Amino acid sequence: MIKQNFRIVSNGDSAITILFIDEISELLSQKIILLKSYVWQEFTDDLVDIIPAYQSLTICFKPYRDMYSRLEKSIKQFFNQNLPKLEYDSKLIEIPVCYEQEFAPDLIKLAKNCGLTSEQVIDIHTQHNYLVHMLGFLPGFLYLGGLPSILTCPRKSIPELSIPAGSVAIGGNQTGVYPVASPGGWHIIGRTPLNLFKADEKKPFIANPLDKIRFVSITKFEFDAMKKSQL
Amino acid sequence: MSMYFIKPGLQTSIQDLGRYGQMHNGISISGAMDPIALKKANWLLNKKLDSAVIEITLIGPTIRFESDMLIAICGANFELSLNNKAIFNDQIIHVCSGDILMFGKLLSGSRAYMSYSLSSNLPKVLGSFSTHLTANFGGFFGRQFKAGDKLFLHTGENKNAAYRTISEQYQINYSRSYLLRCVSSVESELFSDVQKTSFLNKKYTVSKNSNRMGIRLSDIAMKFISPINIVSSGLTQGSIQITPSGHAIISSVDGQTIGGYPRIANVISADLPILGQLKAKDKINFLFVSHQKAQQIFIEQNKILNTLFEEPEFQIS
Numbered sequence: 001m002i003k004q005n006f007r008i009v010s011n012g013d014s015a016i017t018i019l020f021i022d023e024i025s026e027l028l029s030q031k032i033i034l035l036k037s038y039v040w041q042e043f044t045d046d047l048v049d050i051i052p053a054y055q056s057l058t059i060c061f062k063p064y065r066d067m068y069s070r071l072e073k074s075i076k077q078f079f080n081q082n083l084p085k086l087e088y089d090s091k092l093i094e095i096p097v098c099y100e101q102e103f104a105p106d107l108i109k110l111a112k113n114c115g116l117t118s119e120q121v122i123d124i125h126t127q128h129n130y131l132v133h134m135l136g137f138l139p140g141f142l143y144l145g146g147l148p149s150i151l152t153c154p155r156k157s158i159p160e161l162s163i164p165a166g167s168v169a170i171g172g173n174q175t176g177v178y179p180v181a182s183p184g185g186w187h188i189i190g191r192t193p194l195n196l197f198k199a200d201e202k203k204p205f206i207a208n209p210l211d212k213i214r215f216v217s218i219t220k221f222e223f224d225a226m227k228k229s230q231l
Numbered sequence: 232m233s234m235y236f237i238k239p240g241l242q243t244s245i246q247d248l249g250r251y252g253q254m255h256n257g258i259s260i261s262g263a264m265d266p267i268a269l270k271k272a273n274w275l276l277n278k279k280l281d282s283a284v285i286e287i288t289l290i291g292p293t294i295r296f297e298s299d300m301l302i303a304i305c306g307a308n309f310e311l312s313l314n315n316k317a318i319f320n321d322q323i324i325h326v327c328s329g330d331i332l333m334f335g336k337l338l339s340g341s342r343a344y345m346s347y348s349l350s351s352n353l354p355k356v357l358g359s360f361s362t363h364l365t366a367n368f369g370g371f372f373g374r375q376f377k378a379g380d381k382l383f384l385h386t387g388e389n390k391n392a393a394y395r396t397i398s399e400q401y402q403i404n405y406s407r408s409y410l411l412r413c414v415s416s417v418e419s420e421l422f423s424d425v426q427k428t429s430f431l432n433k434k435y436t437v438s439k440n441s442n443r444m445g446i447r448l449s450d451i452a453m454k455f456i457s458p459i460n461i462v463s464s465g466l467t468q469g470s471i472q473i474t475p476s477g478h479a480i481i482s483s484v485d486g487q488t489i490g491g492y493p494r495i496a497n498v499i500s501a502d503l504p505i506l507g508q509l510k511a512k513d514k515i516n517f518l519f520v521s522h523q524k525a526q527q528i529f530i531e532q533n534k535i536l537n538t539l540f541e542e543p544e545f546q547i548s
Contacts, residue, residue: 009416009417009420011470011494011497012414012416012468012469012470012500013500017417017465019417019464048251049255051464051465053464053465053489054462055464056417057465060254063500064526135256136487136488136489139253139368140257141257180367199356199363200368
């Protein structure tokens with residue numbers, strides 16, 4: 001049985017957020033996703049959306065009826081029982097990344113900041129599996145956990161106005177891929193030819209929470225070939 | 232059959248009631264910033280209340296109609312003219328092929344909604360016709376209208392338009408000074424009493440940097456002795472975030488789905504449509520209400536609107 005180390009707080013008149021006290025971890029993310037499927041099953045018709053995050057689950061409901069207390073009661077009940085096993089087969093998804101200079105304007109600076117060579121940064125960045133904690137911020141943006149602490153680097157003090165889609169970046173203790181062009185303050189160390197958000201397709205996103213991501217280094221030649229084959 | 236944009240206006244885009252259920256994928260709801268005005272425009276033409284319309288922001292477009300149709304405009308009041316003759320909001324307007332509609336000076340509010348009796352061929356993307364202006368998909372090729380654009384239309388499953396107008400009791404006066412009611416939010420309890428009092432006692436001015444992502448307020452809401460650091464979590468519409476500099480940002484339809492600034496409060500659902508009518512220099516006050524009160528206000532608001540729309544109670548999206 002998992003201890004009740006959570007709080008339920010208001011997130012406006014049509015949402016609540018369950019805040020967990022546990023440290024950010026794969027285990028916690030599993031618990032959050034487990035709760036998400038349970039709540040979704042129990043309240044489908046009254047819900048608008050459920051947003052998992054590192055240490056929380058936000059449940060958006062239609063702004064009527066007594067959803068707040070119904071949800072509160074149900075969530076407490078859920079954690080009072082033996083938690084069922086999570087039925088999700090986590091996938092390992094490879095994201096090809098070209099780390100060559102053309103796509104990596106900040107790689108040299110970041111390497112210097114970390115006391116490493118560019119090659120070492122690429123080696124370390126590609127040797128780890130990263131956990132997808134959640135999607136958010138931009139369509140299909142993956143919040144990844146597990147960046148080795150040696151690669152952490154403070155965000156830029158002045159964000160760039162536009163970072164190209166596919167850019168792979170490090171900001172603070174996080175790494176990620178910009179699915180669409182966007183302003184951003186992370187350091188760009190490469191680019192993937194993959195399209196991480198395909199609005200018109202049946203599966204618009206490449207990963208779900210609890211999947212694992214591995215970055216694989218590719219050459220500019222391979223990048224161009226993969227880009228072409230997607231068109 | 233089409234509509235031709237001679238001038239596009241500042242930010243003119245296709246919107247419906249929004250793309251719900253995709254926030255967990257990082258996709259904001261989009262949709263009309265003032266959904267009540269959108270529904271009124273659709274109701275006038277006897278269309279489904281959630282039909283896609285054209286959202287017009289601050290500076291309106293000039294449109295040439297290339298077929299006969301009915302239109303209706305609700306929300307912000309502009310000086311409107313059809314072939315240089317004045318026309319007005321909240322009515323059915325019959326336009327003929329070749330007619331030119333001009334949005335002139337903005338008189339009140341910020342966003343107008345124009346519905347049209349014909350249907351467009353645009354596809355739904357992820358369940359909605361709304362244009363996602365930050366990620367560029369949905370609506371009219373994922374973007375706002377440009378000069379020279381042509382929106383193709385066809386006769387849809389149009390019901391007969393009855394003679395409808397919106398009577399005065401349902402018209403909203405955009406006063407430029409608003410009271411936004413709010414309830415507590417995720418980090419409310421992390422703010423000190425002094426900070427909360429400071430937040431509530433101030434009158435705020437809407438900043439010109441406001442947009443569909445959020446309404447920014449130019450006055451400092453409070454001071455921080457030490458910063459409130461939080462772990463990012465789900466960010467809902469109406470969230471009032473306080474930046475480290477002490478400024479308030481009210482999240483709106485295109486806001487981020489995950490946020491990292493502490494939230495002191497959240498605007499109640501019934502008051503969210505007001506966000507769509509705010510413009511630079513408008514004044515805002517906040518008032519805390521209980522959850523029970525927020526729900527009551529929402530139900531009352533829907534009761535009143537439903538007497539207009541003749542919908543069953545509580546049907547909102």
